[in-house]
Amino acid sequence: xxxxLRTVTPGEIASPAGSxxxxxxxxxxxxxxxxxxxxxGQIMRSMRESAGGWLGSGEDQAxxxxxxxxxxxxxQLLSASGGFGLASLIEQGLVRSPQPQTLQDAASARSAASx
Numbered sequence: 001x002x003x004x005l006r007t008v009t010p011g012e013i014a015s016p017a018g019s020x021x022x023x024x025x026x027x028x029x030x031x032x033x034x035x036x037x038x039x040x041g042q043i044m045r046s047m048r049e050s051a052g053g054w055l056g057s058g059e060d061q062a063x064x065x066x067x068x069x070x071x072x073x074x075x076q077l078l079s080a081s082g083g084f085g086l087a088s089l090i091e092q093g094l095v096r097s098p099q100p101q102t103l104q105d106a107a108s109a110r111s112a113a114s115x
Contacts, residue, residue, distance in 0.1 A: 025095075028091055028094060028095065029087075029091055032086075032087040032088070032090040032091040032094070033079050033080065033083075033087040034079070035086075035087070035090060036079045036083045036084065036086040036087040036090070037075045037076050037078070037079035037080075037083070038075070039084075039086065040074075040075040040078050040079060040083060040084070041071050041072055041074075041075035044071040044074065044075060045068070045071055048067055048071070053067070
């Protein structure tokens with residue numbers, strides 16, 4: 001379920017000296033997949049709320065709770081089977097170029113690139 005998400009620190013994402021250990025890469029893959037599931041779940045929730053319920057009729061509290069649970073499960077299943085393809089794009093972007101740790105590092109990198 002989405003409740004099992006955990007915070008990933010920049011140190012866990014960026015591997016030192018370009019090495020990517022199997023555990024670090026596995027955590028990155030799982031985090032990217034869970035992030036995609038979270039986004040899919042939010043999209044589904046917005047669709048349900050804008051229509052006043054999945055069948056166009058108002059929902060009571062129990063129906064709303066059941067729909068929320070179903071949306072979370074559907075989002076997890078969609079993400080696990082490839083989803084929108086966002087998880088793989090996120091993972092590729094993070095593996096290819098780890099982000100600078102500070103704004104000063106980012107400014108230095110930008111000026112060196114344009115330079």
